[in-house]
Amino acid sequence: MGSRVFGLTLRTCFNLLRWAPGDPHLKAGSAAIDAGVAPSEVVADIDGDARTVSWDVGADQYVE
Secondary structure (H helix, E strand, C coil): CCCEECCEEHHHHHHHHCCECCECCCCCCCCCCCCCCCCCCCCECCCCCECCCCCCCCCCCCCC
């Protein structure tokens, strides 16, 4: 059956977020873009890119 999150397979979750396993970088069109909450303790993402006005979910702040 495989691993599931909220009843969805992990592959479906990755496709919905447009995120690849092992790669924390968001892709264009991801539902995680601008869907995050801004904790004051975090000022940069995994690459050192600034977390500014609109936050993304996850380790990466999407930059076009």
